[in-house]
Amino acid sequence: MTAPAGGTRLRAEAAAAAARLRHDLGRYIRLSAPRVLESDTEKLRARLAFDVRATRSGESGPIAAPEVFDAWLREAARVFPRSGQLADRLAGVASAVEEIRALEPRLDSLPRVELERLDRLTREIAEGCARLWEAARGEGTGPK
Amino acid sequence: MIDDQPKTAAVLARFAPELELVEFGKGAEARNHARSWREAAPLLEARRGPDAVLLDLVFELVDEDLLPDERSLGDGAAARRLRRERRDRQGLYILERLRRRRPDLAVVLTTAYEEIPFEEEALSLKADAFTYAAGEEEATGEGLARLIRRVLLEREAPRRTGRFFWGVTPAMRELRRKVAALAPTPMPLLVTGPTGTGKSLLVRDVLHPLSGRTGALVGFDCATVPEGLLPAALFGALRGAFTGAVADRPGVFEAAAEGTLFLDEVENLSADAQKMLLTALNDGKIRRLGGAAEIPHSARVIAASNQDLGKRATEGAFRADLLMRLNPSLALELPRLADRRADLPELARAGLDGFCEDARHRRAIASLVRAAGGREPEGPFALAVSEEEARRVEASVVFVLPRKAWKAMERHPWPGNLRQFEMTLFDSLAAAVYSGAGAVIDRSGRAVIALDARLLFDLMAGARSAETGAGRLAFERPRAHTVARFRREVERAAMRALFQEAGGDFERMAEIMTGSRREARAVRLRFNKIGLSARGER
Numbered sequence: 001m002t003a004p005a006g007g008t009r010l011r012a013e014a015a016a017a018a019a020r021l022r023h024d025l026g027r028y029i030r031l032s033a034p035r036v037l038e039s040d041t042e043k044l045r046a047r048l049a050f051d052v053r054a055t056r057s058g059e060s061g062p063i064a065a066p067e068v069f070d071a072w073l074r075e076a077a078r079v080f081p082r083s084g085q086l087a088d089r090l091a092g093v094a095s096a097v098e099e100i101r102a103l104e105p106r107l108d109s110l111p112r113v114e115l116e117r118l119d120r121l122t123r124e125i126a127e128g129c130a131r132l133w134e135a136a137r138g139e140g141t142g143p144k
Numbered sequence: 145m146i147d148d149q150p151k152t153a154a155v156l157a158r159f160a161p162e163l164e165l166v167e168f169g170k171g172a173e174a175r176n177h178a179r180s181w182r183e184a185a186p187l188l189e190a191r192r193g194p195d196a197v198l199l200d201l202v203f204e205l206v207d208e209d210l211l212p213d214e215r216s217l218g219d220g221a222a223a224r225r226l227r228r229e230r231r232d233r234q235g236l237y238i239l240e241r242l243r244r245r246r247p248d249l250a251v252v253l254t255t256a257y258e259e260i261p262f263e264e265e266a267l268s269l270k271a272d273a274f275t276y277a278a279g280e281e282e283a284t285g286e287g288l289a290r291l292i293r294r295v296l297l298e299r300e301a302p303r304r305t306g307r308f309f310w311g312v313t314p315a316m317r318e319l320r321r322k323v324a325a326l327a328p329t330p331m332p333l334l335v336t337g338p339t340g341t342g343k344s345l346l347v348r349d350v351l352h353p354l355s356g357r358t359g360a361l362v363g364f365d366c367a368t369v370p371e372g373l374l375p376a377a378l379f380g381a382l383r384g385a386f387t388g389a390v391a392d393r394p395g396v397f398e399a400a401a402e403g404t405l406f407l408d409e410v411e412n413l414s415a416d417a418q419k420m421l422l423t424a425l426n427d428g429k430i431r432r433l434g435g436a437a438e439i440p441h442s443a444r445v446i447a448a449s450n451q452d453l454g455k456r457a458t459e460g461a462f463r464a465d466l467l468m469r470l471n472p473s474l475a476l477e478l479p480r481l482a483d484r485r486a487d488l489p490e491l492a493r494a495g496l497d498g499f500c501e502d503a504r505h506r507r508a509i510a511s512l513v514r515a516a517g518g519r520e521p522e523g524p525f526a527l528a529v530s531e532e533e534a535r536r537v538e539a540s541v542v543f544v545l546p547r548k549a550w551k552a553m554e555r556h557p558w559p560g561n562l563r564q565f566e567m568t569l570f571d572s573l574a575a576a577v578y579s580g581a582g583a584v585i586d587r588s589g590r591a592v593i594a595l596d597a598r599l600l601f602d603l604m605a606g607a608r609s610a611e612t613g614a615g616r617l618a619f620e621r622p623r624a625h626t627v628a629r630f631r632r633e634v635e636r637a638a639m640r641a642l643f644q645e646a647g648g649d650f651e652r653m654a655e656i657m658t659g660s661r662r663e664a665r666a667v668r669l670r671f672n673k674i675g676l677s678a679r680g681e682r
Contacts, residue, residue: 016232019261023202027254031285032155056149075228126283133259 010079011136014086017076018129018136021093025068026129028055029122037119041112048118049107052100065125066101069094085135093128096121145177146184146238147200152254153177155285156198160292166194180209181238188245196250196295197242198288201235201260211237236265239275248312250295253277254288274312306349308342309494311487315479322476327354332425334410334470335448337478340563343448344408346478351446352404359403359443364396366417367409374417376433379424385434397430400443410447410470411462421445422466445470481561488554489529491562495569496527496543508577509541513591516583521591534592541583541591543573549597552647556604568603575599601647605656617641636674643671643681650678 032051038044054062063071073094081087100121103114110118145153145165153165153176165176168183178184180203187193203209207216210230217223217230230237239251253260253269257277260266269275282291298317303310310316326333327350335343335351344363352361369377376385380395396405407413413421424430425445429438447470454472456462481488499505513521519540526539530547545553558565572595575581583591619641622633646652650671654663671678 016261020202027283031151033284034286
């Protein structure tokens with residue numbers, strides 16, 4: 001059965017939007033991450049501050065990771081289904097973003113254990129964005 | 145760096161401080177990245193351009209900064225969609241512009257091929273020998289720095305090692321990486337690839353010299369030694385071991401002590417010899433024929449084959465355990481020439497260099513130039529692959545491959561690969577130099593020697609005949625619902641095959657078909673009548 005033209009276009013738009021999220025958030029949120037976690041706590045804090053608080057830049061300066069996600073969601077939410085695999089994967093990313101949103105204001109004083117938690121969340125987001133893109137691409141190109 | 149975001153440049157400066165990122169803008173506006181094509185373009189016109197370009201994919205820019213036409217898109221849903229699409233593929237638009245000006249500049253995409261949501265473009269980028277994409281391992285600044293260092297090293301690396309020409313195609317880049325990692329190791333290696341791709345040259349001019357081994361390179365062609373003599377030739381024999389063994393004699397294993405033993409066409413080893421070779425590789429010892437003593441050996445074994453040894457092992461024609469010992473997963477595979485067409489111009493120039501290395505040929509060229517009224521040639525000889533290029537080349541002697549012939553050479557399948565390409569070029573150079581066709585001295589005093597296009601077509605047609613059998617055409621069997629339709633499709637397929645064989649030259653096609661070039665017009669008319677067009681087929 002052929003999908004309606006509108007449905008096909010939405011799926012293609014979802015795939016493009018997922019690619020963009022992977023690019024804008026998934027990649028930039030760990031751009032400074034070294035292969036081995038910093039043993040120096042202050043270095044770890046500085047790196048996380050750079051990647052989480054200045055994930056991208058706009059006209060008015062640095063944009064933090066949660067804001068990058070929010071801006072993306074405002075534009076992309078309409079093309080994602082409300083249930084199913086894509087919705088689940090998007091919810092996974094959103095949940096990690098919310099945790100970061102809660103931790104980020106205290107970043108300057110977080111103890112090491114919480115900084116490591118923050119680092120894991122950035123990894124979860126990077127991997128979650130990759131999985132979302134894979135799922136969206138699969139749906140965008142039809143059944144395999 | 146061309147990226148709308150400053151972050152990658154900042155991170156890269158930290159992980160690769162030795163890289164010099166080009167500055168854009170002045171004073172307080174100075175940045176080490178260009179935000180758009182508009183900002184980046186002037187740099188490419190500079191006398192000393194960058195060594196490489198780092199390019200992002202998505203650019204969140206205003207309409208007026210967005211390629212392809214840098215104009216306002218207005219409002220409305222359609223405009224928003226178009227804007228989004230332009231932003232998402234802006235890196236690809238920039239790359240397209242960049243390639244028009246600098247086709248061979250190294251471009252590193254900060255996005256993996258798999259992440260590019262436009263599959264067709266991603267595929268064509270993979271085929272671009274000068275574009276590199278950051279894979280999963282290179283998604284962070286640290287990984288990206290590693291990738292850029294590797295790209296720059298690769299760009300600086302000489303195009304040839306000895307007489308072995310690396311070229312720039314992705315398959316050869318991959319081979320080079322593997323060679324760099326494997327050449328210095330003592331492990332046995334397998335070199336694979338169709339006939340004529342340069343397997344022996346790779347071993348002789350690259351693998352052995354890079355191995356750091358102090359012993360000699362000893363080549364052994366497994367196809368030329370009679371089966372019964374193989375064990376003695378490989379491992380040596382004691383006096384009286386067989387009729388005619390009048391003295392103790394070492395084999396090639398011992399001759400290659402501390403060096404490299406190159407077993408060419410290894411698939412021709414007999415079952416006995418395969419077994420003995422396996423034992424030698426496993427134990428590090430050999431036994432001369434007729435002897436009981438085990439002799440330790442120190443030769444590094446490199447085997448070469450143009451066959452699918454995995455398939456032969458499945459069929460029982462080659463020992464699977466010997467194949468495993470030759471590390472097939474690390475096999476160095478040489479690509480067909482048809483898969484490295486981007487290398488053809490440089491290979492042709494290298495062919496001229498090889499031709500001119502022979503003092504007799506140089507003397508013949510000098511005599512040709514003098515006969516045409518030119519000065520004794522000094523300085524470099526050059527090869528141009530079109531008449532237009534010949535006008536731009538700076539050299540005392542310029543050989544010109546007619547554009548039509550070169551286009552046919554680019555399309556030719558070259559079943560005999562590199563060896564056949566070099567022989568074709570060599571023969572046409574020799575014909576131009578020795579047949580007395582003559583040189584022309586142009587206004588700037590250069591001697592211009594044109595290669596004979598018809599001869600090149602003939603040489604290529606000969607090569608095709610060798611592949612398909614003299615006088616035979618090869619094409620896919622057409623499918624049709626009726627006999628009449630089948631007959632028509634067979635004619636179309638045959639015409640197509642002939643057109644390719646003749647390099648798109650109707651006179652040549654007529655000659656192949658009828659023995660006379662005079663029928664060219666009739667051939668062309670028929671060609672068009674059955675629904676083919678020369679432009680479409682080219």
